[in-house]
Amino acid sequence: MTEAEKSVMATRRRQKQAVGEGPLTRAALIAVALAFLGIMLIAPLLVVFAEAFSRGAGVFFDALVAPHTMSALQLTLLVAAIAVPANLVFGIAAAWAITKFDFKGKAFLLTLIDLPFAVSPVVSGLIFVLLFGANSALGPWLDEMNIKILFAVPGIVIATIFITFPFIARELIPLMEQQGSSEEEAAVSLGAGGWRTFFLVTLPNVKWGLLYGVLLCNARAMGEFGAVSVVSGHIRGQTNTLPLHIEILYHDNKAAAAFAVASLLAMLALVTLAVKTVLEARFAGSLAAQRRH
Amino acid sequence: MQVRVTNVSKNYAGMAALADVSLTVGSGELVALLGPSGSGKTTLLRTIAGLETPDSGVVYFNDRDASESRIQDRGVGFVFQHYALFKHMRVMDNIAFGLRARKKNRPKEADVKLKVMELLDLVQLSGLEKRFPSQLSGGQRQRVALARALAIEPSVLLLDEPFGALDARVRKDLRRWLREIHDRTGHTTLFVTHDQEEALELADRVVVMNKGQIEQSATPDEIYDTPATPFVFSFIGESSVIPVVVGNGRATLDERVIDLEVGVLADGPAKLFLRPEDVAMVTDGGPGIPGLVVSTRRIGGMRRVTMECGLARHRIEFDAPAEIDIHNSQRLQVRITGGRVYGDGEEGYATEKLASSDTADFKWARAEGWIDR
Incomplete structure (x- = not known):
């Protein structure tokens, strides 16, 4: 090693020390972080799968293919398939209105979007019971028209849309705010109409935020x-979603079955995350280019 | 295309951004809207483009009320300060955007390509059509933005601080180049700037704005040589101000007569605005205004001297030849050879010129970094 190299190495060591902690502190901090991660995130996930298989793979698969589980899975997917596109449209519309236009009551609308986050989900559910229930103003009319909302699929869909409403809008608003509207103004001055501007300029600029919002919305x-x-009314085979089904199984002392179904739900969440990671890795280039600009 | 703005006013939350502004821009003219930030110059530009709606007043393109047509149909090429290029599109698609967006007479794709190549050649970016905006330098991005605006064959070209975000060197090059493009294409062009040097060098006519109103609209020579108001005088170039007294059609400082045209000013206190070249050192022992040197600094081939003069010790700045040694606390005499006298009530431009634009840039930079949260 030449003198020059030695001095470079020494400088590097000094630089490292200037910004970092001592080795002991560093080890302690890493240990705390790992322990936290392990207890809060990894252990629960492992426990779910461990419990699911605790009575053997047979019980596990029996629980999964049980008719009530299948119908709960179908219902859950159906609800998500309606709620997510609905909130995709609502979320984009709300974010577009809030970030690209100035109007009275903007702050109020922003607060309203946050409402589902602020209110306890149970309360949200009760709101709809009060709104559509037999004793409500709408109740008799719905009854007359023979429309069933409560304790039926429409009620579940409406409650889910309400709960997941903020995810996409909340993801888009800061992003669109940061981007401003000069690209849209440029598009309009170049002769593009509203739809063209939206699909060719606005949407591509927020697609990653949108994807992330959709994934979060779907997971929820x-x-x-x-x-x-x-x-929902917990009608087995009819208005039971996966989470409700898990609870019922758990209270019926069928812990292994409950965890088997829970592992199915966890798998759905993991798949969601995996999709996101794969997409991000695949389009890392264009993502980075957008952020840089 | 002639652009005529008549009695346009615009308020933002009770603040007047434009107060009864009227302006006519002749066909093929290159006009600079110059003023400090908050003077309404950008609002005026955006109003002409149709991006803002005036509270009152009308914008005419030739003899047509522009508000009758949608922004899309106005045919304005607008160039934004921060380019506003479509980040996810290649240079080529950015430039072709306006052509492809046409409802009527949309050109065939082959013709679009041809036109894009032609424009790339015009803005000297041939070979970069496959790049994304993020792969270009600031100057290149602004040239793409200009090509994109020119692609729709606009009747009016509007540029909002087109060189504001670029470094000084690139800015100078682009300035010259924009002039060349204008001379070649002949578009009626308005651009906004807070840089007086840019306005004076580039434009056929400079419109100086302050507090939502036009202070003066004239050729660069007239703006510099015969500024209509103290604001214009002090916003353009360097200036010092000393209070004088007007009487009998002459201005006096400490009862010493200053040999200047006073015009139609009423008798009483007034203000004398001076440029550094309006003051000369007396070296031949003749009569002059005595003063004390406060500081000197070297500017190019000259020495800029700050001096306190008169009984009330007013500070003025002037240029002396660099070879003459002038030191602090030196006593000397100066003669006033030019300058303009304005009434006492009128205000000049006082605040630091660069402060506003710097903060604006900072804000922008911070917004850029926001996404990396």
């Missing part, structure tokens, strides 16, 4: 318990 739509529990 599939996992929502509180509000759905209030409006």
Whole structure:
């Protein structure tokens, strides 16, 4: 090693020390972080799968293919398939209105969007019971028209849409605010109409935020318990979603089956995360380019 | 295309951004809207483009009320300060955007390509059509933005601080180049700037704005040589101000007569605005205004001297030849050879010129970094 190299190495060591902690502190901090991560995130996930297989793979698969589980899975997917696109449209519309236009009551609308986050899901469910229930103003009319909302699929869908409403809008608003509207103004001055501007300029600029919002919204739509529990009526095979089904199994002392279904729900969440990671890795280039600009 | 703005006013939350502004821009003219930030110059530009709606007043394109047509149909090419390029599109698609967005007479894709290549050649970016905006330098991005605006063959070209975000060197090059493009294409062009040097160098006519109103609209020579108001005088170039007294059609400082045209000013206190070249050192022992040197600094081939003069010790700045040694606390005499006298009530431009634009840039930079939360 030449003198020059030695001095470079020495400088590097000094630089490292200037910004970092001592080795002991560093080890302690890493240990705390890992322990926290292990207890709070990894252990629960492992426990779910361990419990699911505790009575053997047979019980596990029996629980999964049980008719009530299948119908709960179908219902959960159906609800998500309606709630997520609905909130995709609502979320984009709300974010677009809030970030690209100035109007009275903007702050109020922003607060309103946050409402589902602020209110306990159980309360949200009760709101819909009060709104559509037999004793409500709408109740008799709905009865007359023979429309069933409470204790039926429509109620579950409505409650889920309500609960998951903020996810996409909340993801988009800061992003669109940061981007401003000069690109839209440029598009309009170049002769593009509203739709063209939206699909060619606005949407591509927020697609990653949008994807992330959709994934979060989907995860919550599939996992929502509180509000759905209030409006569903827990009719097995009809209005039971996966989370409700898990609870019923658990209270029936079928812990292994409950965990088997829980592991199914966890798998759905993991798949969601995996999809996101894969997409991000695949389009890392264009993502980075957008952030840089 | 002639652009005529008549009695346009615009308020933002009770603040007047434009107060009864009227302006006519002749066909093929290159006009600079110059003023400090908050003077309403950008609002005026955006109003002409249709991006803002005036509270009152009308914008005419030739003899047509522009508000009758949608922004999309106005045919304005607008260039934004921070380019506003479509980040996810290649240079080529950015430039072709306006052509492809046409409802009527949309050109065939082959013709679009041809036109894009032609424009890339015009803005000297041939070969970069496959790049994304993020792969270009600031100057290149602004040239793409200009090509994109020119692609729709606009009747009016509007540029909002087009060189504001670029470094000084690139800015100078682009300035010259924009002039060339204008001379070649002949578009009626308005651009906004807070840089007086840019306005004076580039434009056929400079419109100086302050507090939502036009202070003066004239050729660069007239703006510099015969500024209509103290604001214009002090916003353009360097200036010092000393209070004088007007009487009998002459201005006096400490009862010493200053040999200047006073015009139609009423008798009483007034203000004398001076440029550094309006003051000369007396070296031949003749009569002059005595003063004390406060500081000197070297500016190019000259020495800029700050001096306190008169009984009330007013500070003025002037240039002396660099070879003459002038030191602090030196006593010397100066003669006033130019300058303009304005009434006492009128205000000049006082605040630091660069402060506003710097903060604006900072804000922008911070917004840029926001996404990396």
